[in-house]
Amino acid sequence: MLHEMINGLGPWSWWILGLVLLAAELAAPGVFLIWIGLAAIILGVLSLVFWEAAFWSWQLQLLIFAALSVAFALAGRRIYAGRHQPSDEPLLNRRGESLVGRTSILAEPISEGRGRIRLDDTWWPVMGPDLPAGTRVMVTEACGRSLTVEAA
Template sequence: MLSRMIVELGPWSWWLLGLILLAAELLVPGVFLVWIGIAALITGALSLVLWEVSLWTWQIQLLLFAALAVISTLLGRRLLGTDRTTSDEPLLNQRAASLVGRTAVLAEPIAEGHGRVKLDDSYWLVQGPDLPAGTRVKVIAGNGRNLTVEKA
């Protein structure tokens, strides 16, 4: 049934596929099906022009569609993928990185390169040179849940 419909529609089957993909983009978030739909519409436009050419087989059409889908997706990601807006809070969800430059007192000594420090209301695992508890340290780097410190 589907193959019969494609044969009867001829080059318009690509247009139909493109419109279905563009409509599906409304239901599926992510701006991905748009680029594949555009590739189908371009293939449909070429099919209208080249339908009677003997070289324009379904295999060539499918290869062209696949190539256009990849190219349009890559171009679309390049155009829309980068967020060029700057935030007034660049470290909002990077808690450890936001602590870089602060000083604190060691809650537990740094032994064999590992210890703990209390900053605000949280205890943080720290890495650095061996130092006794109560030493004032400065945070020089943050990596996930661990902070790297040096003697202040």
């Protein structure tokens, strides 16, 4: 049944598959389906040319589609790999790491290695040596949501 439907559509079946894959890329962007969709569209162009040829079997078409998909995916990966430029704000989305080196006053004492400080508008859990409240501390490390501090 599927074979009859593909033969009934002719070379346009590859165009339809390519457009469906490109639409799926728009719905769920990940810059991967675009390369497979492009391979299907290229195979659709080849099918327009070779559809009546005796050698143009569905097995050959699938083989070419697989090869083009892999080739385009690797080429796309290479293209996008070279596009990463160093950021002028490397710590933009790493808030904890951006606090390393800052100083603050302990709002709650550090007892048994745990306490809290306030930096800007946020309360941060801190780890470090036992210190009384009101001690000036410097952030030395960020571990997830916790900061490591030492007396400044």
